[in-house]
Amino acid sequence: MNIGPAIFAWLKRLTGREQFESDMQDELQFHIAARADELAQGGLPPAVALRQARVEFGAQERYKEEGRELSPYRHLDNLRADLRYAGRGLRRDPGFTILAVLIVAAMLTANTVLFAFLDAFFLRRLPIAGAERHFELTVLNQQGRSERQWPLADVETLISSRGGVLEMAYAFSARRVIIGGREPKRSYVEVVSANYFQLVRPPLAAGRTPARGATGAPAPEILLSYTGYKRLLGSATNPVGHTLIVDGVSLTVAGVLREGAGGLEPVTPDFWMLAGTADANASASPPRYSIGGILREGISSEQAAAALAPAVLDLYKNGSPDERYRAAIELRPTYLRERRELQPLALGLLLLFGLVTLIASANLTSLHLARATARRRDLTIRVALGASRARLAGHLVAESMLIAGIAAFAAWGLSVASLQALHGLVFRMVSDAGMSMQPIHADARIFVAVLLLAGLLGVGCGLGPALHSTRGALEGALRRDGLWLAGRVSAGRLRGALVVLQVALSLPLLVCAGILVRSAANANQADTGFDLDRIVDLRADPPADRLLARLRALPGVASVSTAASTPLTGPLPHYPSRVAGSAGRLGFNRVDERFFETLGMAVRQGRGFHAEEAWQHAPVAVISEATARQLFPTASATGQTIEFEVGREGEYQPYLIVGVVPDVMSGFFFQGRDTTSVYTPGNLERENQKEVLVRLDRGTGEDLDQLRHACADVGVFCEPMTLRKVLGQQRIPFLVGSQVASSLGLLALVLACLGLHGLARFAVVQRTREFGVRMALGASPGHILRNVLGESLRRSGVGLAVGLPLSLTLSLLLATQVPFLESFHAITYLAVPLILLACALLASLLPAIRAAAIDPVSAIRED
Amino acid sequence: MTTPSQAQILPGTLDLLILRAVSLGPQHGYGVLLRLQQITGGAITLEQGALYPALWRLERQRLLESKWGISENNRRAKFYAITKAGRVRLEKERAAWDRLVSAMQLALGAKAAAR
Numbered sequence: 012m013n014i015g016p017a018i019f020a021w022l023k024r025l026t027g028r029e030q031f032e033s034d035m036q037d038e039l040q041f042h043i044a045a046r047a048d049e050l051a052q053g054g055l056p057p058a059v060a061l062r063q064a065r066v067e068f069g070a071q072e073r074y075k076e077e078g079r080e081l082s083p084y085r086h087l088d089n090l091r092a093d094l095r096y097a098g099r100g101l102r103r104d105p106g107f108t109i110l111a112v113l114i115v116a117a118m119l120t121a122n123t124v125l126f127a128f129l130d131a132f133f134l135r136r137l138p139i140a141g142a143e144r145h146f147e148l149t150v151l152n153q154q155g156r157s158e159r160q161w162p163l164a165d166v167e168t169l170i171s172s173r174g175g176v177l178e179m180a181y182a183f184s185a186r187r188v189i190i191g192g193r194e195p196k197r198s199y200v201e202v203v204s205a206n207y208f209q210l211v212r213p214p215l216a217a218g219r220t221p222a223r224g225a226t227g228a229p230a231p232e233i234l235l236s237y238t239g240y241k242r243l244l245g246s247a248t249n250p251v252g253h254t255l256i257v258d259g260v261s262l263t264v265a266g267v268l269r270e271g272a273g274g275l276e277p278v279t280p281d282f283w284m285l286a287g288t289a290d291a292n293a294s295a296s297p298p299r300y301s302i303g304g305i306l307r308e309g310i311s312s313e314q315a316a317a318a319l320a321p322a323v324l325d326l327y328k329n330g331s332p333d334e335r336y337r338a339a340i341e342l343r344p345t346y347l348r349e350r351r352e353l354q355p356l357a358l359g360l361l362l363l364f365g366l367v368t369l370i371a372s373a374n375l376t377s378l379h380l381a382r383a384t385a386r387r388r389d390l391t392i393r394v395a396l397g398a399s400r401a402r403l404a405g406h407l408v409a410e411s412m413l414i415a416g417i418a419a420f421a422a423w424g425l426s427v428a429s430l431q432a433l434h435g436l437v438f439r440m441v442s443d444a445g446m447s448m449q450p451i452h453a454d455a456r457i458f459v460a461v462l463l464l465a466g467l468l469g470v471g472c473g474l475g476p477a478l479h480s481t482r483g484a485l486e487g488a489l490r491r492d493g494l495w496l497a498g499r500v501s502a503g504r505l506r507g508a509l510v511v512l513q514v515a516l517s518l519p520l521l522v523c524a525g526i527l528v529r530s531a532a533n534a535n536q537a538d539t540g541f542d543l544d545r546i547v548d549l550r551a552d553p554p555a556d557r558l559l560a561r562l563r564a565l566p567g568v569a570s571v572s573t574a575a576s577t578p579l580t581g582p583l584p585h586y587p588s589r590v591a592g593s594a595g596r597l598g599f600n601r602v603d604e605r606f607f608e609t610l611g612m613a614v615r616q617g618r619g620f621h622a623e624e625a626w627q628h629a630p631v632a633v634i635s636e637a638t639a640r641q642l643f644p645t646a647s648a649t650g651q652t653i654e655f656e657v658g659r660e661g662e663y664q665p666y667l668i669v670g671v672v673p674d675v676m677s678g679f680f681f682q683g684r685d686t687t688s689v690y691t692p693g694n695l696e697r698e699n700q701k702e703v704l705v706r707l708d709r710g711t712g713e714d715l716d717q718l719r720h721a722c723a724d725v726g727v728f729c730e731p732m733t734l735r736k737v738l739g740q741q742r743i744p745f746l747v748g749s750q751v752a753s754s755l756g757l758l759a760l761v762l763a764c765l766g767l768h769g770l771a772r773f774a775v776v777q778r779t780r781e782f783g784v785r786m787a788l789g790a791s792p793g794h795i796l797r798n799v800l801g802e803s804l805r806r807s808g809v810g811l812a813v814g815l816p817l818s819l820t821l822s823l824l825l826a827t828q829v830p831f832l833e834s835f836h837a838i839t840y841l842a843v844p845l846i847l848l849a850c851a852l853l854a855s856l857l858p859a860i861r862a863a864a865i866d867p868v869s870a871i872r873e874d
Numbered sequence: 875m876t877t878p879s880q881a882q883i884l885p886g887t888l889d890l891l892i893l894r895a896v897s898l899g900p901q902h903g904y905g906v907l908l909r910l911q912q913i914t915g916g917a918i919t920l921e922q923g924a925l926y927p928a929l930w931r932l933e934r935q936r937l938l939e940s941k942w943g944i945s946e947n948n949r950r951a952k953f954y955a956i957t958k959a960g961r962v963r964l965e966k967e968r969a970a971w972d973r974l975v976s977a978m979q980l981a982l983g984a985k986a987a988a989r
Binding site: 037041071 | 903
């Protein structure tokens, strides 16, 4: 069944259009019948009388047509006629149709995906009543240092002091736990107070939410998310009632959430449990909780902060008397509204997508222009037959609307597929860690937005060319190189401007994509100072001396060491220090005597640590070369003293520097090697020295398995990971960024090629007569070919000249937002313009060949 | 073909004639045509079908209103009646027409005298 006529039949029924037609028919038939009766009474045979009556009546169809013009349905009729006309036109020119639909669909898809993404995290309200009053508590000191987590007892005190300003407040903490069993797993969970569930009211697939027991103590229960159920108890048909060993505590599954449901965070955990349930055995030192809740209606965040101030001051009364603490209430009505650090990312994405939209619009306009110009003769004939300018413009706009409509449906399918792919990509990254992402989906609202955007684009990009070409047509001008904008801009200039715009906009997009891709690739070659494949971060939970002994006995293990911070997991903590009276802050790590050996850091000056220094936590230090250069530029570092503020404020302890080691990379790959690092000796007994590093003779998968088994043998949960893998995890966000950027860049390149091709077609159509004359005057086809290609290259060159400063500005801007980005990358700046020029050349090749094949006689005669 | 005794309708006067015909009582399209021939003594002709776009236009301007009924031959027919606005318009047009006719007569008469 053909869908177009079916829709019109439905519309007709809906609007009473059918009744109107049949009434008109009945009225005219009555007239003819009445006249035939009269003629028959006068003696004519009935058949002859009827024929005579018809003749006297005149052309029924013409009068009906006049009637329709008067009817309220004439707009529908015009639209139908316009769409039919447009449909026929598009079928006749499949090249144009496919190009235009592709451009619009690509642009719409990019925008839909972006909008769905922004909607999921920044626009969609949290699924709770009073989401606009949802807040999180922060305590700030005078220096702007903020604290968002406190021990449970403090949280309870703060919550109970809420006075009349808070409708409710809950305690919340995200934590990694270990699920015991034959194959222990790490799991990401959220620990909340019992009233959290009264606020969130999560949709349950089975069971109920965890509750407090009869004594008021939290019941040993958990609430599984759907992904948590699949990951932890996937084999059970009904997980309710099953038990899980969480950090050594046996907890019962009280309920399971429906698929896709989650809490108030963008990431959904494996499960929720009540605060205090398994705190005693928690791997991290005493669990800390943040405070969220709902403000009472009519209470501002300032009022709430003021009301909480006394409780906050009370909490910090033992702190330094110099520090003034104050409460701050940050509203967070959406999943990610107040995360300021994410806003540059969102803004950057918006900017990039805006550029893609602009490029697509410029392309579409040039395509329409090319087409309208090619059809000027046809339009002129229609004007001669009596069509009004509005009617002609209507035809052309209907054509662009039809394209936009087809593209909108195509874009919808593409968007759903891309969102699934994107979600799958992100999901894979976090699912290993026991998390799942809030679903990102394109719903009816977004589809309506896409349709509207498509409509706007259709009218916006179709109207200009329509007015342009109908103006020419009305003037009766068959001149090819007509004037635009009431004679102020010639079509040639317009064409040139479009090419320049096209290239100038594509360049920054491609350059940024290039820089992002390049920077992500850089991470692979990051100069860490370690043998990435042979050093393993054991991630043992909990580490123990018996584990170290077991590991050292393993064949294939060269060395085992403990440290406070492992490499590549984040910058070293910086502590206040004093050297020869001058104060500063230096990176600080506590390591055992085998650390330098394990990491392969050859001591450059002096010595490393002795075993007894590690046991006794001796006041000696080894510093990095960079630190030595910075602190003792002229003298030798060994033998000097460095003071660190340890424990209480203002209390400095001196350390004697005994050695200097090479610089390594502790933090993120884009930060490079550490600028300062001071190592002091310690061992596992130290509260904060819980990381275990292993150096293998070879770095194979079997070795890692062997390490895992050795851990299990001594009852410790381990997740051994080579430093290369740790580095790989650091790269994930940049890989995603570079994937998005390269898809956008590719899109921009395809759009630019399509647009330049459209413009070249347009140019050839417009200049057909000129080429005819030139060839009649002796120009060779080769000359015409060079002329067309030359024009395209010249204009692209101007576009590059305009786009280059734009690109530099944009990449510098991007580099200020993303720390590790190179703002200038010579190869990108060289390659991208060349690619664009090649693209311009390629795009105009076919039209140029067509121009060279023009028959001069018919080209001139056409005028 | 128009015989010398018959006249084509002047442009713009069909609406006035129809309003006048319908003002004598509700009538269907064919009836309006017969009444026109009758009141003009058959002096004015027009293609019969041309009556209808004019009727529909007047209806759209709310100078006429219509409803379906049964004709004298027992056929279903659409009957037009003049509205209040239609009567007002008819009077206005008639006055304007009278002024035009007397002006024309005056002008044509004066021309004859000058000769």
